[in-house]
Amino acid sequence: MTLSIYNTLSRSKEIFKPIVAGQVRMYVCGMTVYDFCHLGHARVMIVFDMVTRWLRASGYQVSYVRNITDIDDKIIKRALENKEPIAVLTQRFIDAMHEDAKILGLLPPDHEPRATQYIAQMQGMIGRLIDQQMAYQAEDGDVNYAVRQFPSYGKLSGKSIDELNAGERVAIGSGKRDPLDFVLWKSAKADEPSDTRWASPWGEGRPGWHIECSAMSCELLGQHFDIHGGGADLQFPHHENEIAQSEGALYGSTPVTNPFVNYWMHNGHIRVNQEKMSKSLGNFFLIRDVLQQFDPEVVRFFMLRAHYRSPINYSDSQLEEARTGLVRLYTAINTNEQHASKNAEPVAQWVKRFGDAMNDDFNTPEAIASLFDLASEINRASDANTKQELSQTLKHLADLIGLLQRSPNEFLQSGTPHTGMSPAQIEEQIAARHAAKLTKNFKEADAIRERLLNDGVVLEDKPSGTVWRRA
Template sequence: MLQIYNTLSRSKQAFKPIEPGKVKMYVCGMTVYDFCHIGHARVMIVFDMVVRWLRASGYEVTYVRNITDIDDKIINRAIENGEPIAALTQRFIDAMHADSDELGLMHPDHEPRATDYIAQMQGIIGRLVEKELAYQGDDGDVNFAVRLFPQYGRLSGKSLDELNAGERVAIGGGKRDPLDFVLWKSAKAEEPADTRWKSPWGEGRPGWHIECSAMSCDLLGEHFDIHGGGADLQFPHHENEIAQSEGALYGQNHKADYQPFVNYWMHNGHIRVNEEKMSKSLGNFFLIRDVLKNFDPEVLRFFMLRAHYRSPINYSDAQLEEARSGLLRLYTALAQVPALDKPVDLHSSWAKRFTDAMNDDFNTPEAIAVLFDLASEVNRTQGAEKSELAHVLKGLAGALNFLQRDPTVFLQSGSRGGDEALDAQAIEEQISARVAAKQTKDFARADLIRKTLLEQGVVLEDKPGGITEWRRA
C-alpha cells in the first residue's frame, strides 16, 4: 500500500483516497514574470513523477497546477517593461510550457490562471467577512483575522506566539494584528488599470494566498486528496490556504475533527547551488533553458529524482555529469538487446522491489537503485534471459519516464549542445579511417585513433562481423 509523508501529521500515512480509485491533486505553480529556474524544475519534475506513479498504480488522477498571473512582481516587471500585464504573463507562460515540454513532462489536467478566478476569490472573501474572520482595514485592504481561527499554525507547527510577522509580510496600516494577511488589496492610484477589478470592497486585486483556495476548490471541491508544492510554501502560503478555506467553510467554530481542506500535504525539498542558497544576488541562479543548452533533459530529470523528493539537493555541473554517467550505464545495458513487445511482469522480484520503493513515500533513490541492480544483471546474462531482464528494466524505468529512447541515440548524444551532429559525423569519419587502417594492417594507426577518440570522450566497441559501435563516455 502507498505510504505518503503528510506534512500536516509529520508522519508517513497509508494513502486512502476520498473516492476509491480516484485522486484529486493540486500543486502550486509558477508566478509568471520571468523564465523558470531549476527550483521550478524540481517542483514540476517531482509532481510529474507522483502523478505518473499514481496512474501506474491504477488511480484515475485529476492533476491541477495553477498559474499566478497577477502579483506585485508581475506588476512591477510590466511597468518596467512598459507593457500590458497580459502580454508579459502570456510570454512567460509560453516559455514555461516550452521548458516543460523540453523536460518531457506531462501537462496538468487543468492549469487555471488567477485572473480567471477573481469572482470565486471574491466569493470566498465574502464568506469570510460574513463569518467575521475577515475585515476591511482603514487602508481599504481586506485582511484575514488570524487569531480568530483556532487551528492556525497546525501545518507549520508554529504557535501564534512564536510567529514573527515581520519575517513574513510587511505590516500594513489597516491591519488589526501584525499576523493578519491580505485577502484583497485596495487599488493604488499609480497602478495601471489592468491590475484592478471591481469588488464589494472597492477596486483592487486579490492577495496571493486566496487564489489557490479559489482555484482548487472550484476544480477539485472543498475537500480533496493531495496538495503539493515547494518546502518554502509550507509557511505562510499553505498555512494561510488552510485558514481561509476551512474558515470559509466552518467559521470561527472550526473544530479539529471537522473535514479538512486537504487530506495529504506534500512538500519537495530546497535546491542549493554549490552548498549555497540559490539567488540572483549570488550569481548562482540557473534557468531551465540555460541548463538544457548543456545537458540532456533526461539527465536533469534523473538528477532530480536520484534524491528523495523531500530531501534538499545540491546542484552543480559535476552532479549533473554524475547523473549523466548513471544514465549512460543504464542505457548501455539496453543497447543491442532485442525489444520485447509484451507487458512487464509486475509479479517478478524486480518489480516487487521497485514497487515497494515507490510505495514508500515515492522513494525514487531506492527505485533507481533497483534499476542499477537490474542493469548489472542484464550485463551478466545472455540470450533470452538477457532480453527478458532488459525488457523489465525498460518497463520499470518507464514509470519514472526514463530509458524510453533508442539507447544508441542517447549513448551517442553528448553533454554539450550545438555541435553534436558535426561531432557525430567526425566520429564516424574517424571510425572509417580506423577500419581502413586495420585493413592495411596499420594497427598502430588504428590504436592511435581509438586512443584519440577516447581522450575526446568517445568509447569504441568492436562487435562481431567487423562492426564498430561508439558511445560518449
C-alpha cells in the same frame, strides 16, 4: 505494499486512502510568470510529474492541477520596467515554461488555471470570509484575513499563534489589526495600470497571492481533496494561509475533523554551495541555461536520484555523475533492444522491489538503486532470453517514473550544443578507422580511436560492426 505518503500536516508517513476509491485529486502550486523558470521550479515540476506517473501506474485515475500566478507585485513591477501590458509579459513566460516542461519530458497537468481567470471565485471566497467574520476591510481599502479568528492557525508549520506573533516584525500600520493578518484583496493604487485592477464589492483592486490557490483548488477539485503539493518554502506562510482561508470560508472558526486537504507534500530545496537556491541570493540557474550543457534526461535523473523531501546540492559534477549513471542504465539495455519481444511480462521480483520502494513515500533513490542492480544482473546474465527479459523489465520500470524514454543509441549518442564532433563527423572517422584496419595500418586505426576518445567519443567493436557513444 500499500502506498504511504509523508504528510507534512501530521509529520508522519500515513497509509494513502483516497477520498473516492480509485481516484486522486491533486493540486500543486505552480509558477509566478514574470521570468524564466529556474532549477527550483524544475524540481517541483519533476517531483510531481513523478508522483502523477506513479499514481497512474498504480491504477488511480488522477486529476492533476498546477496553477499559474499571472497577477502579482513582481509581475506588475517587471511589466512597468518593460513598458508592456501584463498579459503580454505573462504569456511570454508561460510559453517559455511550457517549452522547458516539454524538453524535460513532463506530462502536462490536467488543468492549468491562471489566477486572472478565477477572480470571481476569489471574490466569492473573500465575501464568505467577511460573512464568517474571518476577514475585514481596513482603512486603507485592503481586505485582510483575521488570523486570530482561526484558532488552529499554525497546524501545518507546527507553530502557535503566539509563537508566530513573537517573531513578527511587520508594522501594523493603518491597515492590519494584527501583524499576523494577511491580505486577501489589495486596494488599487492611483498610479497602477488599468490591467492590474478588477471591480469588487470593496473597490477596485487585485487578489492577494494566497487566496488564488484556495479559490482555484476548491473550484476545480472540490472543497475536500486528496493531495496538495509544492516546494518546502511554501509550507509557511503560503500553505498555512491556504488552510486558514479555505477552512475559514467553508466552516468558520469551528475546528474540523476533515480538513480541506488530506495529505500535504513538500519537496526539498535545491542548494548551491549548501545555500538555498534563490533569486534573492543571485545563485539560481535557469532551466534553459543548464540544458545548454546537459541532456534533459540527465537533469531529470539528477532530481529523482534524491528523495523528493531531501534538499539536493547542485553542481556540474553532480550532473556529470547523473549522466554517468544514465549511461550505465542505457548501456545495459543497448545490446538487447533490437531482439526485445513486446509481449514479454516484466520479471516479478524486480517489479516488487521497485514497487515497494515507490510505495514507501515515493522513494526514488531506492527504486533507482534497484534499477542499477537490475542492470548489473543483465550484464552478468549469459542466456540471451534471460538478458532480454531483464532488459525489458529495466526499461518498463524506468518508464514508470519517466526515465529511459529513448532508444539507447539515441541517448548514448546525444550531445549538447557544446558537444564537439557531430554524428556525421564521428561516422566519417569510424569509416576511416575501418579502412585503415583493412590495409593493416593499425597505428592509424589506434590514432583515430584515441582522437575520438579525446573528443569524448567511445568506440566499441562488435561482430556486427563498430558502435559509438559519448563518454
